[in-house]
Structure formats: C-alpha cells, structure tokens
Amino acid sequence: xxxxxxxxxxxxxxxxxxxxxxxxxxxxxxxxxxxxxxxxxxxxxxxxxxxxxxxxxxxxxxxxxxxxxxxxxxxxxxxxxxxxxxxxxxxxxxxxxxxxxxxxxxxxxxxxxxxx
Amino acid sequence: xxxxxxxxxxxxxxxxxxxxxxxxxxxxxxxxxxxxxxxxxxxxxxxxxxxxxxxxxxxxxxxxxxxxxxxxxxxxxxxxxxxxxxxxxxxxxxxxxxxxxxxxxxxxx
Numbered sequence: 653x654x655x656x657x658x659x660x661x662x663x664x665x666x667x668x669x670x671x672x673x674x675x676x677x678x679x680x681x682x683x684x685x686x687x688x689x690x691x692x693x694x695x696x697x698x699x700x701x702x703x704x705x706x707x708x709x710x711x712x713x714x715x716x717x718x719x720x721x722x723x724x725x726x727x728x729x730x731x732x733x734x735x736x737x738x739x740x741x742x743x744x745x746x747x748x749x750x751x752x753x754x755x756x757x758x759x760x761x762x763x764x765x766x767x768x
Numbered sequence: 769x770x771x772x773x774x775x776x777x778x779x780x781x782x783x784x785x786x787x788x789x790x791x792x793x794x795x796x797x798x799x800x801x802x803x804x805x806x807x808x809x810x811x812x813x814x815x816x817x818x819x820x821x822x823x824x825x826x827x828x829x830x831x832x833x834x835x836x837x838x839x840x841x842x843x844x845x846x847x848x849x850x851x852x853x854x855x856x857x858x859x860x861x862x863x864x865x866x867x868x869x870x871x872x873x874x875x876x877x
C-alpha cells in the first residue's frame with residue numbers, strides 16, 4: 653500500500669479562521685513533508701519531519717504550524733492566513749528518515765485551499 | 769546558477785515519437801536523482817529513481833552525466849497518456865529538496 657491520504661480535499665476559509673489539514677500514511681515511512689504548490693509552479697518545500705521531529709522549516713510564516721502526533725500522522729494548523737496563501741497543499745512521505753529528506757517520496761492528493 | 773533548471777517546454781510531439789528532456793543541477797554533492805510526473809491538478813507521482821549512471825524502465829530511460837551535472841529523461845514510443853509535466857529532483861541527502869520547475873509534455877494524436 654503506497655497511499656498517502658489527505659483531508660479535506662478542498663477548504664475555503666476566511667482570514668480570521670483557524671483550520672487544520674491532515675495527512676496520514678501507513679507505509680512505516682520515517683519522514684513526512686508539507687509542500688505548497690501554486691498554479692504552474694513546482695511544489696515548494698515547507699516542512700520536513702524526520703522520526704517525528706521537525707528537521708526542516710523553510711522559513712515558513714508562523715501562521716502555518718505543523719504537528720506530528722505520531723509516525724503515521726502529520727497535521728498543518730492554519731491561522732490568520734492571507735489570500736496569497738491560497739494554493740494546493742501537498743503532504744508526502746518517504747521511507748528514509750534523512751534530516752534533509754529523501755527524493756523518493758509518495759505524495760497525497762493534496763488539499764486545495766482558498767483563503768477569502 | 770539556479771539549483772535545478774529544466775526547459776519548461778511545452779514539448780509537443782506526435783504519438784510514437786521519442787522525446788528527451790534535460791535537467792541541470794548546481795549541487796555537485798547530489799547523489800541520487802528522481803523524476804516525477806504530475807498531471808494537471810493532481811499530485812506528483814514518482815516515475816524513476818537514479819542512484820548510479822542511469823536507469824531504464826520500459827519506455828523510460830534516465831541518464832546521468834555527473835561531469836556536466838545534468839540528468840536526462842528519454843521517453844520512447846510516446847503515448848497520449850504520457851502528457852504531463854515532468855519534474856526533476858536532485859538529492860544530496862542532507863539539504864532541503866528543490867524540485868525543478870518541470871517540463872511540460874503534450875503528446876498529440
């Protein structure tokens with residue numbers, strides 16, 4: 653089973669709302685990732701968790717707060733977002749728990765976020 | 769020099785054609801390389817991993833040139849279903865990953 657699941661598929665939120673994105677994998681992978689992708693651009697790395705510890709934060713604004721409750725789950729808490737944060741948010745996982753992440757990743761289908 | 773550079777295309781090719789795209793990278797410490805394909809409004813899917821000089825999987829061949837710091841992807845006998853954006857990711861193992869901007873391929877009937 654090479655599946656990464658993400659919920660919700662779509663999310664519309666106001667700038668004062670608080671919401672969370674969820675990601676789950678049951679492949680025993682040791683690293684999990686959050687990416688942001690805007691239209692016609694490549695995925696941009698936001699965070700890497702390696703063995704449930706945050707190993708990379710790519711200077712992401714504090715209105716995005718990641719959480720890794722256990723080795724299978726990854727959350728992204730959202731608060732006071734701006735309209736320019738509207739994008740596809742992708743979760744991925746990889747078997748290798750390298751601090752910098754591994755290039756061999758399996759992606760979830762993403763959450764399409766619109767901030768109004 | 770940008771970390772990862774790819775020709776954005778689009779490459780418009782007829783069915784059955786052979787097409788190749790290159791990806792150049794700046795980090796000489798990159799040890800492994802990955803090609804992903806991404807369909808419109810979908811997530812990237814891992815297509816091929818390259819750990820040595822190259823890899824072949826059916827109609828797809830990846831070749832690595834470490835001296836010139838590029839990796840190529842060759843697709844033979846193109847199918848309509850190969851139409852997608854192809855993303856390159858060099859991996860040094862200890863630095864944050866950077867995806868190339870991708871090369872768009874359209875295979876035309």
